[in-house]
Amino acid sequence: GAGVSQSPSNKVTEKGKDVELRCDPISGHTALYWYRQSLGQGLEFLIYFQGNSAPDKSGLPSDRFSAERTGGSVSTLTIQRTQQEDSAVYLCASSLGGVDTQYFGPGTRLTVL
Amino acid sequence: AQKITQTQPGMFVQEKEAVTLDCTYDTSDPSYGLFWYKQPSSGEMIFLIYQGSYDQQNATEGRYSLNFQKARKSANLVISASQLGDSAMYFCAMREGLDTGNQFYFGTGTSLTVIP
Numbered sequence: 001g002a003g004v005s006q007s008p009s010n011k012v013t014e015k016g017k018d019v020e021l022r023c024d025p026i027s028g029h030t031a032l033y034w035y036r037q038s039l040g041q042g043l044e045f046l047i048y049f050q051g052n053s054a055p056d057k058s059g060l061p062s063d064r065f066s067a068e069r070t071g072g073s074v075s076t077l078t079i080q081r082t083q084q085e086d087s088a089v090y091l092c093a094s095s096l097g098g099v100d101t102q103y104f105g106p107g108t109r110l111t112v113l
Numbered sequence: 114a115q116k117i118t119q120t121q122p123g124m125f126v127q128e129k130e131a132v133t134l135d136c137t138y139d140t141s142d143p144s145y146g147l148f149w150y151k152q153p154s155s156g157e158m159i160f161l162i163y164q165g166s167y168d169q170q171n172a173t174e175g176r177y178s179l180n181f182q183k184a185r186k187s188a189n190l191v192i193s194a195s196q197l198g199d200s201a202m203y204f205c206a207m208r209e210g211l212d213t214g215n216q217f218y219f220g221t222g223t224s225l226t227v228i229p
Contacts, residue, residue, distance in 0.1 A: 033217065042204060043158075043219040056216060089156060101148060102217060104158035 002026070004105035006092050012111045013082055021077040021108045025094030032075050033093045033102060034067060043091065049075060082112045114139050116218035117205050123224045126195045133180070134190040134223045136205030146208045147188040149179065152222070153201040161203075164188060195227045 005024045013019050025032050034046040045059040049069040060066070064082075069075040079086055089109050093102040118137045126132035138147065149161040164172045164179045172179040180189040192199055205220040 035219075042221040043206075043217075045216055045218075048216065059216075091158065093158070101160050101163055103160060104150075106155075106157045109156075 004092055004094050004103055006090075006105040006108050008108060009106065010109045010111075012113065014113050015084060016081055018078065018080045019082055019110065021079075021090050021092075021110070023075045023077070023092030023094075023105060025073060025075070025092070026096075026103060027073075028096065029094035029103075030072065030097050031095045031100075031102075032069060033095075034075070034077050035091045035093070036061075036088045037091060037107070038088045046077070046090075079110075082110075084112045086110060087112045115220075116140065117207055117220035119205055119220035119223050121223045122221075123226070125226050125228055126192075126199075128197060128227055128229050129194055131191060131193045132195055132225065134192070134203050134205075134225065136188045136190065136220060138186050138188060138205075138207045138218075140186075140207065140209050142209040144210055147179070147181070148206040148208070148217070149177070149188075149190045150204045150206060151199075151201045152204060153198075158204070162190070192225075197227050197229060200225060200227045 007022045032049040035043040037043050047057050047067050051072045052069050064080045067077045089107040091107045093104045095102045145166045147164040151159045151161050162172050162174045162177045162179050164181050171181050176193045178191045202222045202224050204222045207218050
């Protein structure tokens with residue numbers, strides 16, 4: 001079956017513009033996670049969804065960041081008024097539930113000029 | 114305190130030799146899971162191995178094994194018979210609790226280079 005997919009794979013934008021990043025989880029996976037990875041760094045947790053609800057938004061860096069998930073499937077991470085420090089790879093992962101492993105997508109590389 | 118600590122920023126190993134990547138964790142939750150991921154230069158995170166806190170035996174997956182020492186709160190990854198394709202970043206991660214969606218904590222990673 002298909003793995004986690006993310007689009008676009010690369011996004012270059014100008015400072016101040018809004019961007020939307022999309023994640024398609026593995027079919028049937030109820031939990032979905034967003035992470036950010038800056039160059040040469042580890043993973044920074046942003047937000048997770050259980051179904052369509054987001055019990056934990058504590059990792060969102062600022063109110064410019066928001067995310068939603070519809071139909072218990074696709075999720076969109078939106079960054080408004082992008083800043084240069086938002087440049088990073090944004091990774092999405094999904095898991096089946098319980099003690100299950102997270103499976104990652106290939107990421108979206110965001111560059112803010 | 115850091116939830117996951119990886120103290121080796123970079124490691125080198127000769128091809129066909131074994132290598133151990135260190136990971137220590139910090140939690141007061143009796144139920145947790147420990148994971149190792151590989152991230153090659155392509156950027157994708159690849160799941161390698163999982164160890165549950167109640168598992169009695171060390172996890173093994175092919176050439177990967179997890180040296181789980183619960184009392185010391187360590188979960189070192191052992192790669193046997195290293196191959197050139199093993200060169201990558203390796204991340205240790207922990208999930209606390211057993212509920213779906215509990216946050217994963219990742220270490221800062223270890224860069225492994227396999228030398229021919």
